[in-house]
Amino acid sequence: MFLVAGARPNFMKIAPIYREAGRRDNISCRIVHTGQHYDYEMSQAFFKDLALPEPDYFLNAGSGTHAMQTARIMTSFEELCQKDLPDLVVVVGDVNSTLACSIVAKKLLIRVAHVEAGLRSFDMSMPEEINRIVTDSISDYFFVTEQSGVENLVKEGKPRDRIHFVGHVMIDNLFHQLGELEKNDGSVEFPTSRLKEKYSEYAFLTMHRPANVDSKECFTEIAGALNIIAQDRPIFFPVHPRTRKMIGEHGIELSDNIIQLPPLPFSESLYLWKDAAIVLTDSGGLQEETTALKVRCLTLRENTERPITLRVGSNVLAGTRKESILNAYEKCMKADPGSFSVPPKWDGKASARILDILVNSL
Ligand code: UD1
Numbered sequence: 001m002f003l004v005a006g007a008r009p010n011f012m013k014i015a016p017i018y019r020e021a022g023r024r025d026n027i028s029c030r031i032v033h034t035g036q037h038y039d040y041e042m043s044q045a046f047f048k049d050l051a052l053p054e055p056d057y058f059l060n061a062g063s064g065t066h067a068m069q070t071a072r073i074m075t076s077f078e079e080l081c082q083k084d085l086p087d088l089v090v091v092v093g094d095v096n097s098t099l100a101c102s103i104v105a106k107k108l109l110i111r112v113a114h115v116e117a118g119l120r121s122f123d124m125s126m127p128e129e130i131n132r133i134v135t136d137s138i139s140d141y142f143f144v145t146e147q148s149g150v151e152n153l154v155k156e157g158k159p160r161d162r163i164h165f166v167g168h169v170m171i172d173n174l175f176h177q178l179g180e181l182e183k184n185d186g187s188v189e190f191p192t193s194r195l196k197e198k199y200s201e202y203a204f205l206t207m208h209r210p211a212n213v214d215s216k217e218c219f220t221e222i223a224g225a226l227n228i229i230a231q232d233r234p235i236f237f238p239v240h241p242r243t244r245k246m247i248g249e250h251g252i253e254l255s256d257n258i259i260q261l262p263p264l265p266f267s268e269s270l271y272l273w274k275d276a277a278i279v280l281t282d283s284g285g286l287q288e289e290t291t292a293l294k295v296r297c298l299t300l301r302e303n304t305e306r307p308i309t310l311r312v313g314s315n316v317l318a319g320t321r322k323e324s325i326l327n328a329y330e331k332c333m334k335a336d337p338g339s340f341s342v343p344p345k346w347d348g349k350a351s352a353r354i355l356d357i358l359v360n361s362l
Contacts, residue, residue, distance in 0.1 A: 001029055001088040001358075002081075002105075006036035006061070006073065006097025009285050011046040012266055013092040013115060016172035018052060020351035026359060030056040032080065034073045034097040038062055039241060041263040049265040050173070066096060066127060073100035081108050088362060091135060092116055092169070094128040094284075098135050106138040113358060115169055117142035118149025119284075121305035125211065128284070132305070141361075143354050145170075145288070146308040146343055166353040167345030170285055171292045175348040177267055178274070178293075190268045192236070192261065196275070201233045204276040205258070208240035211320075212282050212300060216250040218320050222300055223252050225325035226280070230257035235280070236272055238264045278332055280318075287315050294340045298332045300325065314340040 003021075005014045014031065021029035033055035037043045047054070059076040061069055073096065081089070081104060089105035091098045092115040102112045114135050121129050136142065142158060144150050145168040153163050196202075205226065213219050226235060237254075238261040239247070247254070254260070264272070270289075273279050278296040279286055287309045290297035297315040309315035313335060318328035345353075 001027065001090055002032050002084075002086040002101075003029055004032045004034065004077075004089060004091045004097060004101045005055075006034035007093075007095040008037050008042050008046060008263075009283070010092050010095060010097065011043075011050055011052065012173045012177075012285070013169050014090075015050040015052055016169050016176060016351040017090065017092075017115070017354065019176070020172075020355050024355060024359070027355065030084075030086070032057045032059065032077070032101070034077065034101070035060040035062055036069060036073065036095060036097045039263075041265075042241065045265045049267050050177075061097070070096050070100045073097055074104050077101050077104045078108070081105060081110060086110060088113060088358065090115060091139075094119070094131045094135070096127070096131065099131040102135045102138055111140045111362075112138060113141035113143065113354075114139040115143045115354065116145055118144045118151075118153040118163070119146075119305035120148075120152045121303045123303050127210075129305070141358065143169075143350075143357075145346075145350075146306065148307050164353070164357055165345065166357070167347060167350035168288060168292075169350045169354070170288060171346045172348045172351050173266075174270070174289050174292055177270055181267060181271060190271055192264070192268060192272060195236065195259065196272060199234050201277050203229065203233055203235045203278045203280060204273040205235045205237040205280045206240070206286060207237075207280075207282050207300060208243050209282040209301070210242070213243045213246040219246060219250055219252055221322045222320055222325065223254060224322040225329070226258060227253075227255040228322075228326060229280070229329055230255040233277060234259055236261060236276075238262065238269060278329070288346075290314055291340070292342055292346050294337045294342070296332045296335060296337060298325070298328050308343045312341045312343060 021027045061072040088111045090113045105112050142163045144165045235258045280298045282300040291309045291314045298318045316328045316332045318325045
């Protein structure tokens with residue numbers, strides 16, 4: 001089988017599937033990296049950190065408009081599939097690589113398994129929503145992380161026997177990485193270790209969504225709220241390349257108490273956010289990872305395709321206006337993390353469930 005990854009949020013999802021496949025003799029698993037993300041910090045650093053081997057195939061797609069990027073991935077992936085004819089293509093998440101590779105495989109009559117299927121924000125202005133819907137419209141196996149995903153797929157008419165509520169591979173990886181961090185018992189220093197030691201209380205921020213950072217008006221509103229929050233406690237902020245560019249282009253002013261960092265490897269990022277008083281983010285993955293570790297999360301978006309994170313109490317939708325963010329911040333900080341609960345099947349065993357199902361049915 002081919003295991004496809006292209007962008008940063010894919011790498012932590014393929015890692016546990018790859019590890020699980022390695023424990024079984026009846027599966028041959030090749031990693032295809034489309035090259036959607038290519039900077040060392042956005043790509044190779046993750047492979048190293050997650051102990052993934054070099055990809056078997058690297059397609060070198062790079063950046064561009066959505067059409068250019070998707071087309072480049074499709075062209076190279078088609079060539080690869082025609083040469084190597086896998087019996088199954090596993091795609092994860094909702095990035096352009098997920099969409100591109102699922103379309104190619106399906107047209108070559110290769111079965112497609114979508115890991116993290118069925119999530120819906122019902123917001124078609126998000127490129128990821130389009131990627132999710134199109135990928136699910138042609139997948140053969142749907143591996144679902146939360147009950148809402150099952151309901152969405154059933155409503156869309158997908159056959160029930162193809163929908164498998166297995167939990168979340170990203171949480172498998174999270175627990176694995178947490179174990180690795182604990183093993184190191186302080187003997188490995190991160191570049192940010194001193195920073196963490198210096199502040200007993202801090203917030204952790206990630207932000208990269210085009211809707212938030214490409215629009216000057218929206219970014220300015222969010223920055224206004226962040227600068228006020230930073231008066232309470234410092235905010236550690238690893239900055240995505242897109243966001244770095246937009247801070248410059250829009251001339252966004254951020255308080256000195258918002259400590260800007262380069263994009264961080266998975267383990268260093270986890271090392272910081274797991275002990276944060278609150279995580280502020282527009283990422284999909286962090287909404288879920290904070291939920292799994294019962295850390296307060298404030299989501300800088302109007303909606304979420306991951307509603308279970310709201311229901312269990314850890315995540316609060318803040319919107320993107322200054323006032324709504326500050327209100328959500330107050331609410332979030334009042335919540336007691338001890339009262340949060342963890343969604344069913346987020347237990348570190350999703351990859352094993354997925355491979356059991358695939359092996360039995362192939
Ligand atoms: C992509 C995903 C998004 C995911 C995010 C995580 C899609 C549609 N979007 O968004 O769902 O949350 O990854 O990071 O697939 N760039 C670099 N170096 C890199 C990669 C990108 O500098 O290694 C810059 C380029 O200027 C590029 C821009 O970032 O044009 C955007 O990259 P792109 O992959 O198109 O989308 P992301 O915003 O990263």
